[in-house]
Amino acid sequence: MRAPLRATAELRTAVSTVLEEFLHDQTAVLREVSADCDPVLDAISALLSGGKRLRPAFCFWGYRGVADDLPDEGVVTAAAALELFQAAALIHDDVMDDSDTRRGQPAVHRRFEALHREQDWEGSRTRFGLAGAVLAGDLCLSWSDELFSRSEVPAEAMLRGRRVFDTMRTQLMGGQYLDMLEQASSTQRGSAGAVDRARRVLTFKSAKYSIEHPLLLGGSLAGASTDLLADYSRFGLALGEAFQLRDDVLGVFGDPAETGKPAGDDLREGKRTVLVGLAVQNATPAQAETVRLLLGDPDLTTEGVDTLRDVLTDTGALAEVEELIDQQVGVACETLDGADLTEDARAALHALVVAATSRRS
Amino acid sequence: MRAPLRATAELRTAVSTVLEEFLHDQTAVLREVSADCDPVLDAISALLSGGKRLRPAFCFWGYRGVADDLPDEGVVTAAAALELFQAAALIHDDVMDDSDTRRGQPAVHRRFEALHREQDWEGSRTRFGLAGAVLAGDLCLSWSDELFSRSEVPAEAMLRGRRVFDTMRTQLMGGQYLDMLEQASSTQRGSAGAVDRARRVLTFKSAKYSIEHPLLLGGSLAGASTDLLADYSRFGLALGEAFQLRDDVLGVFGDPAETGKPAGDDLREGKRTVLVGLAVQNATPAQAETVRLLLGDPDLTTEGVDTLRDVLTDTGALAEVEELIDQQVGVACETLDGADLTEDARAALHALVVAATSRRS
Structure with missing residues (x-):
């Protein structure tokens, strides 16, 4: 071995x-x-x-x-x-x-x-x-x-793991559908609930899928206690939200050389992120009109990208998102420190918190 | 129970x-x-x-x-x-x-x-x-x-069954890729091997997937002997070919009221079936030119459909396909009669041979 x-x-x-x-x-x-x-x-x-x-x-x-x-x-x-x-x-x-x-x-x-x-x-x-x-x-x-x-893994562990694996797959696909629905219907549904709807998409398409479910899968395969699984969920959802919010920021403000994606690609695709939701919620009528006109335009120019970036900054949306990231990182770290798990895992997960939320790609 | x-x-x-x-x-x-x-x-x-x-x-x-x-x-x-x-x-x-x-x-x-x-x-x-x-x-x-x-089912049966299930999925997808490749490259690859290529697509996209693998899956879950599994394969591949050839004939000559698909849809899609392969192989230069011009035209008119149908009939392709169907049905029935299986299953499978190859939809 x-x-x-x-x-x-x-x-x-x-x-x-x-x-x-x-x-x-x-x-x-x-x-x-x-x-x-x-x-x-x-x-x-x-x-x-x-x-x-x-x-x-x-x-x-x-x-x-x-x-x-x-x-x-x-x-x-x-x-x-x-x-x-x-x-x-x-x-x-x-x-x-x-x-x-x-x-x-x-x-x-x-x-x-x-x-x-x-x-x-x-x-x-x-x-x-x-x-x-x-x-x-x-x-x-x-x-x-x-x-x-x-x-x-033993048959019982497989059964427990499979339950997580199956839920993960179905709910990711549900989250993806919700995401495309939001792109299509956001104007019609209005800005009032936009942040909540974006957070819901984020929870299912990203936080659960990328972090909570993988942790629960590993924990279930190993026969983790209910308490530890609950801590994994709390940690995973908080870090998952922070992770995706970082991704959203990088999708708009990231350096293409580091992200591997063209600058402002998320803006051209018209992604209805929490960042965008907050901007729309805080926007003056003129700023809202800018978002309505430019967001989702597949031919958006570099100038258009800059204009939208300004709106995301000037409305305070970017600062709010950075604050949200800090908050959720705080919840994740606190949960990690209080959880009953091996020290190797605690250290590794702490390192992953940093990697997932301080990254530039 | x-x-x-x-x-x-x-x-x-x-x-x-x-x-x-x-x-x-x-x-x-x-x-x-x-x-x-x-x-x-x-x-x-x-x-x-x-x-x-x-x-x-x-x-x-x-x-x-x-x-x-x-x-x-x-x-x-x-x-x-x-x-x-x-x-x-x-x-x-x-x-x-x-x-x-x-x-x-x-x-x-x-x-x-x-x-x-x-x-x-x-x-x-x-x-x-x-x-x-x-x-x-x-x-x-x-x-x-x-x-x-x-x-x-018992764990061992599940392992055996899963092997069939997994192969089935991968090879169906491979067959589908081969099919789309054939639509795209058939003119370039020429008429010489067209029938062989169409039969290969048919084997993987249809015969194995629709009949052989389901039979093997059921047999494996029940712990069938190697001999019976071999008979299932022989029966399945023969009937599967007959089944798909029937489908190809219906896709061109079927009654839309019974098939649920518009008349000549397979011709508009440009499907490179065995039927088409045989027609191209037997065609006069004029008939070959007709196929080249009309097959795969998404806007093919009713008259165009009739013209192509005539080519498929006049080249003898339709008759050859009907003969192939009869041959394969013969192999399937003979295998079924000689196989060591329960009488209920033999009777049911005989009935399915008829249903799969004499159908009109």
Whole structure:
């Protein structure tokens, strides 16, 4: 047996190894169909090679928080399954948003469009790109579950873990639907409840999915007590909110060289974030009109981005969001300090709080 | 304990009950996100209310073929899971093909477009429809697996079954990719290997997925012998090919009132079926030119449909396909007669051969 993993960086390597081996196995299954399927594997493999492995880290430390001497094998597999699920979510999300890039590379549907162009094939390039990405995402979704079910944990632990895994998947998709509904109906629904609605999307699309559920998954696989699971939830929801609020700020004010996304992309997509909700709530009629005119304009110029940034700053929305981030980081740290978990996990989770909320990409 | 199921019709009812109860449970999970998610559930529910429950039937009789006295519960749940997987495949397939209707109702992406129009929401209606359908399909894909894992079968049986379930999913998606590749590259790749390529797509996208894998799944869950599994494969692949060839004929020559799809829809989509492959292979230069010009034209008129139908008939392709269907039905029936399985299953599977290949919808 190998030495137990002791650091988030070691986990990252272990997860990458599991993913590579798994993709290797799946290559054989797809080659039975045809070697023509290789571009699908290449696209998935390229996407999986990137990423911060954030969800695996929370899953792992949620597990290791229960006891120091638990075997790693089961949880590393489950953690890698989360990464495949995330790949599915990203691929389909980019199709739905018609995004160009992801993790500093072309989005998967753009890769298939490029293949169609290079090969000089017939028919609609856009449709080919779309179909390739829908299928690549579907494969990741199926594989995520295939890998998860291979986690070497006792049957009871698997049952508990599966409950979290299943809820996570359904509620993420519910959250994504709510998000697109909000983009479509926000003007009609008005600014009064906009902040609440944005926070609801954030809770389900991000806080629960990215942090709370991975922690609960790890904890459940390890047989954590009800008290510890409750602390994981409190910590996860607070940090998850802070994490997403940081993401929202970076989506508007971030440096493209560091985020891997064009500047102001979230503004062009018309994302109805808490940041935007607060701006709209605090706006003068002129500022509100600016937001109405510019937000969601796919052809928004650099000047337009700057104008919207000014509104987000001048209305005090940016400052309020930074304050919210600080508050939630406070709740997360306090919960972590009071929780009954291993010291290794406490230290690692503290480090993840910093990584998730002070980052620039 | 209730009386064991004795007929395909009883199974159909049992599967529908499992699906309704499952969707009811998921409603609660999604309502935690928001009641705004109800349209997603409505769309899935409407789609699931239709369908021939063909895959569940093969799964069930593959199981019951092993012994008469096996408990139904486990296999009915697994069979219902196949129906959810099929719903996912259909929803995403319709997005990829931009189809208007499914099972006589609007395709799921069209339902979301209609919702966007009725509510007079902002932004692109097409994009909203697309996103709604991608998410609805993703939910069905996750749920299929959630339901499958609830099948009440012994752990060993579950492991065997899961192997089939996993291969089925991956290879269906590979087959779908191969299919779209063939639509895009068939002219470039030329008519020489067109029939072989079309049969390969058919094998993976249809024969294995619709019949062989469901049978093997049921057989594996029941602990079938290697011999019986081999017979299931032989039977499944032969009948599966016949089934899809029938589908291809109906897609071109079927009555829209019975198929629920507009006449000649497969021709407008440019589907590269075995039927088309044979026609191209046998065609005179003039007939080949007609196919090149008309096949895949989304605006193909009724006259265009008739012209293509004539080519498919005059080249002898239709007659060859009908002969292939007869041949494969022969192989399927012979295999069934020689297989060591229960008489109930033999009779039921014989009836399914007729239903799958003599149907008009």
